[in-house]
Amino acid sequence: MRGFLRFYCVRIVAADPERVLNRLSELDIELIDMLWIDPLTVEFSVKSSQYLQTMELLNRYAIDGSIKKKQGLLWRLTDIRKRLVLIMGVMLFIL
Numbered sequence: 001m002r003g004f005l006r007f008y009c010v011r012i013v014a015a016d017p018e019r020v021l022n023r024l025s026e027l028d029i030e031l032i033d034m035l036w037i038d039p040l041t042v043e044f045s046v047k048s049s050q051y052l053q054t055m056e057l058l059n060r061y062a063i064d065g066s067i068k069k070k071q072g073l074l075w076r077l078t079d080i081r082k083r084l085v086l087i088m089g090v091m092l093f094i095l
Contacts, residue, residue, distance in 0.1 A: 007032065007045045012058060012065045017042045020063060029054055 032045040058065035
């Protein structure tokens with residue numbers, strides 16, 4: 001199911017990343033694929049519906065948070081939708 005949903009991969013750099021992760025869990029934000037880069041840097045994925053809450057919390061505590069990449073099939077489909085020539089070619093191939 002994870003491959004079909006929209007996800008943001010977020011990287012945060014903070015003096016105490018455990019505190020930030022605890023605050024995110026208090027807001028019931030689901031953290032997926034958490035990876036510790038070093039003692040000050042954490043990388044994790046959040047659903048697109050929870051992304052704004054995550055960034056608001058990071059901005060409130062003046063923590064550097066950035067989007068590393070967008071993941072999921074739905075992001076890929078929106079990229080393909082912008083390419084009309086590709087869509088027309090696929091439709092003609094199917095016919």
